[in-house]
Amino acid sequence: MELKEKLVSSFLAFENTVDVDASIHDIRSNAIKIFEEKGFPTKKEEAWKYTSLNAILKHDYSIFPKAESAIEFKDVKKYFLYDLDTYKIVFIDGKYSSHLSETTHDKIDVCLMSSALMHDKYKVVIDRYFNTVATEDGITSLNTAFSHEGAYIHIPKSVVADKPIQIIHFSTGNEAAQFLQPRNLIVVEENAQVQIIERHQSLSDAPVLTNSVTEIFAAKNAFVDYYKIQNDNAQASLIDNTFIAQQANSVASVHTFAFGGNVTRNNLNFYQNGEGIDSILNGVTILEGKQHVDHNTLVHHTTPNCESHQDYKGIFDEKATGVFNGKIIVNKEAQKTNAFQSNNNILLSDKATINSKPQLEIFADDVKCSHGCTIGQLDENALFYMKSRGIGEKEARALLMYAFANNVLESVKIPQLKNRINKLIADKLNVSIGFDL
Amino acid sequence: MAYTEDDLKKELETKEYEYGFYTDIESETFPVGLNEDIVRAISKKKEEPEWMTDWRIQAFRIWKEMEEPEWANVQYEKPNFQDISYYSAPNKKPKYNSIDEVDPELLDTFKRLGISLDEQKKLAGVAVDIVMDSVSVATTFKETLAEKGIIFCSISEAIQEHPELVKKHIGTVVPQKDNFYAALNSAVFSDGSFCYIPKGVRCPMELSTYFRINQAGTGQFERTLVIADEGSYVSYLEGCTAPSRDENQLHAAVVELIALDDAEIKYSTVQNWYPGDAKGKGGVFNFVTKRGLCETNAKISWTQVETGSAVTWKYPSCVLKGDHSVGEFYSIAVTNNYQQADTGTKMIHLGKNTKSTIISKGISAGKSQNSYRGLVQINSRATNARNFSQCDSLLMGNECGAHTFPYIEANNKTAQVEHEATTSKIGEDQIFYCNQRGIDTEKAIALIVNGFSKEVLNKLPMEFAVEAQKLLEISLEGSVG
Numbered sequence: 001m002e003l004k005e006k007l008v009s010s011f012l013a014f015e016n017t018v019d020v021d022a023s024i025h026d027i028r029s030n031a032i033k034i035f036e037e038k039g040f041p042t043k044k045e046e047a048w049k050y051t052s053l054n055a056i057l058k059h060d061y062s063i064f065p066k067a068e069s070a071i072e073f074k075d076v077k078k079y080f081l082y083d084l085d086t087y088k089i090v091f092i093d094g095k096y097s098s099h100l101s102e103t104t105h106d107k108i109d110v111c112l113m114s115s116a117l118m119h120d121k122y123k124v125v126i127d128r129y130f131n132t133v134a135t136e137d138g139i140t141s142l143n144t145a146f147s148h149e150g151a152y153i154h155i156p157k158s159v160v161a162d163k164p165i166q167i168i169h170f171s172t173g174n175e176a177a178q179f180l181q182p183r184n185l186i187v188v189e190e191n192a193q194v195q196i197i198e199r200h201q202s203l204s205d206a207p208v209l210t211n212s213v214t215e216i217f218a219a220k221n222a223f224v225d226y227y228k229i230q231n232d233n234a235q236a237s238l239i240d241n242t243f244i245a246q247q248a249n250s251v252a253s254v255h256t257f258a259f260g261g262n263v264t265r266n267n268l269n270f271y272q273n274g275e276g277i278d279s280i281l282n283g284v285t286i287l288e289g290k291q292h293v294d295h296n297t298l299v300h301h302t303t304p305n306c307e308s309h310q311d312y313k314g315i316f317d318e319k320a321t322g323v324f325n326g327k328i329i330v331n332k333e334a335q336k337t338n339a340f341q342s343n344n345n346i347l348l349s350d351k352a353t354i355n356s357k358p359q360l361e362i363f364a365d366d367v368k369c370s371h372g373c374t375i376g377q378l379d380e381n382a383l384f385y386m387k388s389r390g391i392g393e394k395e396a397r398a399l400l401m402y403a404f405a406n407n408v409l410e411s412v413k414i415p416q417l418k419n420r421i422n423k424l425i426a427d428k429l430n431v432s433i434g435f436d437l
Numbered sequence: 438m439a440y441t442e443d444d445l446k447k448e449l450e451t452k453e454y455e456y457g458f459y460t461d462i463e464s465e466t467f468p469v470g471l472n473e474d475i476v477r478a479i480s481k482k483k484e485e486p487e488w489m490t491d492w493r494i495q496a497f498r499i500w501k502e503m504e505e506p507e508w509a510n511v512q513y514e515k516p517n518f519q520d521i522s523y524y525s526a527p528n529k530k531p532k533y534n535s536i537d538e539v540d541p542e543l544l545d546t547f548k549r550l551g552i553s554l555d556e557q558k559k560l561a562g563v564a565v566d567i568v569m570d571s572v573s574v575a576t577t578f579k580e581t582l583a584e585k586g587i588i589f590c591s592i593s594e595a596i597q598e599h600p601e602l603v604k605k606h607i608g609t610v611v612p613q614k615d616n617f618y619a620a621l622n623s624a625v626f627s628d629g630s631f632c633y634i635p636k637g638v639r640c641p642m643e644l645s646t647y648f649r650i651n652q653a654g655t656g657q658f659e660r661t662l663v664i665a666d667e668g669s670y671v672s673y674l675e676g677c678t679a680p681s682r683d684e685n686q687l688h689a690a691v692v693e694l695i696a697l698d699d700a701e702i703k704y705s706t707v708q709n710w711y712p713g714d715a716k717g718k719g720g721v722f723n724f725v726t727k728r729g730l731c732e733t734n735a736k737i738s739w740t741q742v743e744t745g746s747a748v749t750w751k752y753p754s755c756v757l758k759g760d761h762s763v764g765e766f767y768s769i770a771v772t773n774n775y776q777q778a779d780t781g782t783k784m785i786h787l788g789k790n791t792k793s794t795i796i797s798k799g800i801s802a803g804k805s806q807n808s809y810r811g812l813v814q815i816n817s818r819a820t821n822a823r824n825f826s827q828c829d830s831l832l833m834g835n836e837c838g839a840h841t842f843p844y845i846e847a848n849n850k851t852a853q854v855e856h857e858a859t860t861s862k863i864g865e866d867q868i869f870y871c872n873q874r875g876i877d878t879e880k881a882i883a884l885i886v887n888g889f890s891k892e893v894l895n896k897l898p899m900e901f902a903v904e905a906q907k908l909l910e911i912s913l914e915g916s917v918g
Binding site for chain 2: 046332335345347348349350351352353354355356357358359360361362363364365366367368369370371372373374375376377
């Protein structure tokens with residue numbers, strides 16, 4: 001049976017297992033209808049021109065996890081930021097793992113979507129925010145239809161979250177192939193601040209497809225700092241849909257580190273509604289093998305005096321393919337917008353491919369918008385300079401790549417995370433550089 | 438069933454009657470609608486050889502299966518293809534008997550563009566005296582060209598006189614099935630130009646010069662084929678700075694350029710068709726397919742100044758097939774009032790050490806929408822390919838839009854691609870600076886726009902550069918708030 005039919009037909013069964021109030025039920029039923037109509041995106045759609053899901057959709061995925069799997073912390077410790085005190089929301093095969101997690105209801109709510117959907121206490125927030133910024137395309141609707149589990153984070157007015165929050169999804173491979181659909185809701189009220197780190201990790205070679213939707217609301221003067229670490233194994237695919245609604249004077253930044261995975265698609269959407277907003281989108285992509293990463297970004301400026309900054313760096317080796325599809329829309333009312341977009345790429349192999357499509361759609365005249373895109377190689381002269389001073393070829397190349405990605409790496413505000421990312425890159429490039437970068 | 442002249446006449450009569458029009462049979466206009474018989478009739482009318490008829494029919498069959506593209510960032514009411522007459526013999530009678538009858542507004546524009554009185558007459562369709570200077574000039578030109586072995590004639594003439602050249606090259610760069618409008622054009626093209634430059638010949642004059650004087654009224658479905666043989670050079674200008682009041686709403690032209698080894702073609706376009714009135718009513722739909730093929734060491738350079746048409750949909754492209762070949766694209770697109778332009782280029786790098794440069798300047802004013810859409814594709818065999826793209830947009834007023842849709846696809850690690858785009862408005866300080874020095878705002882804007890477009894204007898043949906500059910000024914008139 002095709003995955004689409006399988007999903008549609010299992011929707012009723014799913015609805016019977018989750019007991020929720022009527023409003024969410026309507027949202028879900030409506031969403032499955034949209035998915036039934038639109039289905040999975042194909043290459044015929046302009047936004048999916050360079051990314052095909054055909055290969056990853058043909059596995060026979062199990063939609064509901066059958067057995068509860070337990071994993072020991074020591075086995076997965078390396079996937080955590082263990083040297084940093086954080087809240088943790090951990091899922092194993094889509095099910096919440098209480099013994100690996102550390103949640104709280106003290107001042108802030110860091111807990112589960114499933115419990116937020118069930119308890120009346122959260123109803124006000126759910127009613128006000130849930131599914132209000134997520135779009136109605138096929139893939140997002142699919143997630144909405146099955147929305148049940150994920151992270152629920154609520155930071156009340158004028159509270160600064162006392163420590164960062166890690167959201168980690170493990171898949172164990174107990175099933176032959178698994179389809180996961182986490183749904184996250186993050187509400188950051190006025191003057192509140194939060195830092196979040198999200199990671200998806202497969203622990204086996206079994207195929208995994210994750211279709212994740214995250215809605216983030218940043219109210220006035222709120223500050224949201226979000227990090228996505230995508231360093232999965234070659235059988236794990238990820239479709240990440242993130243929607244961020246920002247109000248006046250809020251700052252939201254999303255940093256995406258795409259270092260691995262089978263097919264990774266990042267749909268990252270920023271909607272600005274209020275003056276003085278700053279949206280920051282940063283990304284580093286380092287790929288090899290046959291991996292494919294597609295960054296599809298949208299920044300929609302609707303109000304005056306706002307800014308957006310996009311900086312995506314990509315390094316592609318072997319047969320890897322990279323896609324950057326960035327769009328900036330500036331509405332007529334959004335005068336004095338400053339929107340910048342830059343996409344720089346390095347190709348290391350003849351079989352690697354880059355498709356880049358930086359777009360601007362501008363309807364206001366008093367704006368400063370620019371985009372730049374480059375594709376190039378490592379500078380031979382610089383390599384020679386280093387080699388002539390006794391730095392090995394491999395290390396010299398790695399240093400140049402670090403330098404290339406440095407702008408984005410410098411923007412990581414959590415030192416322990418920065419170290420971790422530097423290590424991940426060093427591992428990837430197979431070098432050990434004996435000093436802090 | 439064979440379609441005879443008589444059938445045609447009959448159909449013509451009944452058809453026209455249906456709509457209550459009176460038509461002079463002499464004008465030889467075909468009935469509206471399009472089917473295989475019409476395509477055959479067009480071919481027959483032009484006394485074309487069988488291969489050409491078959492080629493048209495083939496194109497028509499492909500076209501029937503195709504759908505009109507919708508991906509462009511323009512909105513318009515789709516033309517009804519069954520509501521168009523696909524053949525109309527050029528009207529030999531002059532429109533006016535003396536220049537005094539011509540719309541004074543048009544004459545005023547001519548004067549401001551600095552077009553000579555004789556040319557003004559010609560362009561406005563005034564009967565011209567046979568012994569007029571320009572005609573003898575044209576004859577001299579013709580002799581010079583013939584001496585060098587250059588063939589420059591209408592495509593219908595070329596089909597008759599040089600069938601081997603046409604047959605070999607037509608449709609090789611823009612195949613019949615390339616796109617909806619190219620297929621339509623292949624089936625029904627009325628006329629166009631053909632140009633062949635023999636090996637090693639450097640065309641002694643800008644073909645534009647000749648063109649300006651001798652050009653017959655351009656058809657609705659124009660087909661142009663330019664072949665530059667090994668080591669030759671030609672510069673060609675299409676269109677005219679003068680505003681043309683064309684009756685046809687839909688224009689679907691195809692231009693094919695072939696630059697063989699070491700050849701160079703410079704193709705410049707100035708398009709100033711009727712853009713519709715200030716309320717966005719009427720105006721020409723301009724859906725053009727232009728493409729050039731570069732063999733080893735060849736170079737094709739497109740330069741365009743687009744100020745007219747209600748809807749423009751145009752992507753002059755270069756296929757850089759040969760090693761060391763070079764493609765260039767310089768464009769200024771100005772939109773005002775309700776005009777919409779979706780224009781850009783494609784640079785397909787296939788050969789080694791190929792280079793391409795894209796400079797696109799978009800200026801939008803009024804309620805217009807101006808899009809740049811471009812593709813730079815570096816194929817896996819194109820070692821050391823190099824591209825530089827720059828697209829700048831200038832917005833005037835807050836009701837217009839400027840959009841950029843660049844596609845960059847690199848499949849080779851030695852590729853070096855740079856793309857830059859900026860969007861801005863004319864700075865108040867710049868205008869203030871000019872005002873301070875006694876330059877009024879309208880002139881100041883013209884000055885700044887000209888500076889903004891300089892890189893492209895410089896690429897135009899000399900005499901047109903001057904006119905194009907004035908044209909920009911006129912196009913943007915009244916857009917200053």
